[in-house]
Amino acid sequence: MNNMEEKLWNYIDGTCNAEERDAIALLIAQDEIWRNSYQEMLTFNNEITAITPDEPSMAFSYKVMEGIRAHEAIKPLKTTINTYIISGIAVFFVLSILGIVLFGFTGATQTISNGNTVTNIHLPDLSVFTNSTVMNVFLYVDVMLLLFFADVWLRKGRNNTKIKSVQN
């Protein structure tokens, strides 16, 4: 690099330290070659700064947002599912299993026969939940829920089609 040019550019850009800045300022003030070069470089610098950046087409930002909307639409299902729901289901099952195990062990009795310890776990009597009336009520509620959610889903689909046709 040309030493004078390099120093002058550092001076113009403000990248030199205070000591160098003062030394260059003195050279510009006293030396005609330095002064002329400095003026020429400063003019060139101002000319570059004055160039205005180009504008993209009018539809540019619209196209970008369209691209983003398309990206959102094709987002994989796993990223749209709330992870808290999955964690909640997992916690529910783990707690249920733990609850059953604890319930079983708290009601357990130990007997000793012939020197061996035998643990008897008494599970709750579930036959009350599996009689025909309870099962019928359970299935009835399931069918009602299924019909309700199917209705919601179908209404949603129909509304979306209407909105699209209005927008078009």
Add this chain to the structure above:
Amino acid sequence: MQSKLTDIELIQRTLKGDQQAYALLVKTHQRYVFTLAQRFTKNREDAEEVAQDSFIKAYKALSSFKQESKFSTWLYTIVYTTAMTSLRKRNTASIALDDENNFTQIANATSTWDVNIAEGRSRSFYLSRAIEQLPPDDATVLTLFYHAEQSLEEIAQVMGIETNGVKVKLFRARKRLKEKLEENLKHEAKELI
């Protein structure tokens, strides 16, 4: 009247799902992003494509923006990488500075000029044209430094090089720009005679 929102506020709104906020961010930065892309692609259509890709990439990665630097610096890093990839794909990196086609283009353009029109052209027009003819790295350094208001450290971050390397590149880019400008102006003068 609502005061102008900062980049950070717009980013926070975008992350909460407000796409209009991102549209405002695009509008704020589109000129510089487009100009930067143009330094690589050398034509408007490809530059728009690179700029669009960059904004979409930035949107996808917005949650990873740590605010350790300016949003513009982070965005220009994406533009630089996207433009480099696009350039490699198109295999146009080998376009030489003294490519005869570049000069043919200029000659064709000037041949249709009226002398008065030529006189009316500002020096900034010739400077813009000279920048377009520089190698992508030189043009990028100049654009980032002079127009995108990036410091030497920020340019180093965008280009993935040392700050001293940027200083050297900037010095050489100015020198080449001056040479190119003088060369073009000489060429124009000959055409007019």
